[in-house]
Amino acid sequence: AFLLDVGCGTGMSGAVLESNGHMWVGMDISESMLNIASTTIASDASNGDVVHADMGAGLGFRGGSFDGVISISAVQWLCYANHKHHVPKLRLKRFFQTLYASLRRGGRAVIQLYAETPQQMELITNVAMAVGFTGGVVVDYPNSAKAKKMYLVLMTGPSQHLPASKVEEVRTRGRNEVDFESRRILKGNKRDRRQKLTDASLRERVLAKKDRQRKQGKEVRNDSKYSGRRRRNKF
DSSP: OEEEEETOTTSHHHHHHHHTTOEEEEEESOHHHHHHHHHHHHHHTOSOEEEEOOGGGOOOOOTTOEEEEEEESOGGGGGSOSSTTOOHHHHHHHHHHHHHHHEEEEEEEEEEEOOSSHHHHHHHHHHHHHTTOEEEEEEESTTOTTTOEEEEEEESSSOOOOOOOOOHHHHHHHHHHHHHHHHHHHHHHHHHHHHHHHHHHHHHHHHHHHHHHHHTTOOOOOOOTTTTOOOOOOO
């Protein structure tokens, strides 16, 4: 298959595509990263190629050029205006319009992204659907703060079943979290027991300290029923 990598960076994902038997073209707005990618492509005699372009200005490829498109952690940046003339919704619309046109009929785009807010994810999804895509959002490890990943899976043809999300590791992690929570509670109980022992022996330690200070010739207040008693917290 002939695939496009949007936001290809240094070409690491392109190398993975090639190792799986695909031909690929990458595009990115960073010239420095593309220079690294070009050097790697030349040294490895890769079948890939890279193009310097701003995805928010449109892809600029001939219609139906690609069998599929991938993008890793790039599209969410279109939600921000880096220049005064940048309008996020219009840039997203231009991107998805040209993305739709560059895919062959029945082609698919899989976009992994980190939307900062639910509103950003909703904006990106709505704009994609408005230009003609079908599909939806797939979330891997939805209950994990670290492993959670969101994918916008888009298709140019009739609506198809979305890929199943990965959840098995989340269940394992969930058990670990329960175990950790149990250990944390247990440690808390031990801490409470130590605190009770401290309260019981506090008066003795205070009185012993005062006795040592008297032997050193220091001026010390007389002992009383209040010696060593904890003060209440102020309101």
